[in-house]
Amino acid sequence: MLKDKKIGFIGGGNMAEALIKGLLAGGMPAKELAVAEPAAGRREFLRERYGVNVSNDNNAVAADCDVIILSVKPQVCSEVLDGIKGSISPDKPIISILAGITTTAIEAMLSGTPRIVRVMPNTPALVMEGASAISKGAHATGDDISLTRHIFELVGKAWVVEEKLLDAVTGLSGSGPAYVLTFIEALSDAGVKNGLSRDIATGLAAQTVFGTARLLLETREHPAVLRDKVTSPGGTTIAGMHALEKDGFRSAVINGVDAATARSMELGKK
Numbered sequence: 001m002l003k004d005k006k007i008g009f010i011g012g013g014n015m016a017e018a019l020i021k022g023l024l025a026g027g028m029p030a031k032e033l034a035v036a037e038p039a040a041g042r043r044e045f046l047r048e049r050y051g052v053n054v055s056n057d058n059n060a061v062a063a064d065c066d067v068i069i070l071s072v073k074p075q076v077c078s079e080v081l082d083g084i085k086g087s088i089s090p091d092k093p094i095i096s097i098l099a100g101i102t103t104t105a106i107e108a109m110l111s112g113t114p115r116i117v118r119v120m121p122n123t124p125a126l127v128m129e130g131a132s133a134i135s136k137g138a139h140a141t142g143d144d145i146s147l148t149r150h151i152f153e154l155v156g157k158a159w160v161v162e163e164k165l166l167d168a169v170t171g172l173s174g175s176g177p178a179y180v181l182t183f184i185e186a187l188s189d190a191g192v193k194n195g196l197s198r199d200i201a202t203g204l205a206a207q208t209v210f211g212t213a214r215l216l217l218e219t220r221e222h223p224a225v226l227r228d229k230v231t232s233p234g235g236t237t238i239a240g241m242h243a244l245e246k247d248g249f250r251s252a253v254i255n256g257v258d259a260a261t262a263r264s265m266e267l268g269k270k
């Protein structure tokens with residue numbers, strides 16, 4: 001599906017790098033990937049580490065590539081689109097991974113009937129374990145969605161959702177790696193407090209999160225069913241769970257996702 005198609009990134013930061021690394025690992029040739037990035041050091045790094053084409057010229061990348069992935073910060077979106085709108089031909093899809101910015105807003109910043117697909121990926125795409133949600137702009141085609149799905153499935157799992165749900169996706173899985181990493185760090189701290197070395201504590205914590213996620217995905221059981229299997233009557237787990245719930249564990253997580261979702265909505269209104 002991607003054969004002979006060139007993918008161009010506008011913005012070569014963290015998320016673009018995660019996608020580039022995943023796409024290369026998924027078999028995409030480096031010569032088919034191009035990145036427009038203003039920071040010289042960053043361009044050099046991407047060229048040296050991944051062998052991709054780099055440029056300081058957003059217009060050249062937008063004009064040369066068959067698929068454009070917008071990967072700048074939402075705050076510079078209108079300036080960037082204004083600069084490249086003359087170089088985007090109407091026969092190519094534009095995939096935006098910007099948090100909060102709607103397809104309607106992007107369409108309004110370009111001319112004509114641009115084919116916008118909006119995606120919210122996450123950083124585990126770097127190790128091909130990303131979680132992405134995809135939604136279709138008014139003028140995007142079914143093929144644009146299939147192609148986007150193909151790209152993001154090279155770097156993990158992907159779901160197609162209605163655009164109105166993308167703020168919730170951003171709050172959950174887009175920002176989610178930060179919550180999970182903080183949880184792992186806290187588990188590790190707790191291990192150190194109770195006498196484990198940092199190395200062993202972090203290893204145990206990360207493998208526990210990884211193994212539990214895999215158990216859930218492979219068995220497709222409800223989380224509560226699997227939790228019950230860990231929780232012996234009068235045992236350690238119920239004591240731990242009780243203490244966590246007293247400190248508002250679930251509420252804290254729900255409040256965090258709520259706040260990130262609200263922030264995503266707010267970015268879309270600016």
Ligand SMILES: NC(=O)C1=CN([C@@H]2O[C@H](COP(=O)(O)OP(=O)(O)OC[C@H]3O[C@@H](n4cnc5c(N)ncnc54)[C@H](O)[C@@H]3O)[C@@H](O)[C@H]2O)C=CC1
Nearest residue numbers: 011012013014015016071072073074097098099121122123
């Ligand atoms: N980091 C993450 O976990 C995720 C980020 N996103 C979205 O991805 C986008 C990029 O985020 P990050 O990669 O984290 O940010 P970043 O700050 O690492 O990357 C943005 C890049 O854009 C470059 N840039 C700035 N002005 C530019 C211009 N005028 N033309 C071309 N490039 C320009 C910057 O030099 C930088 O390298 C954001 O819109 C964010 O909402 C989406 C999902 C997850």
Ligand SMILES: O=C(O)[C@@H]1CCC=N1
Nearest residue numbers: 099170173174175176
């Ligand atoms: O923090 C942010 O705004 C971006 C969007 C999702 C993850 N990082």
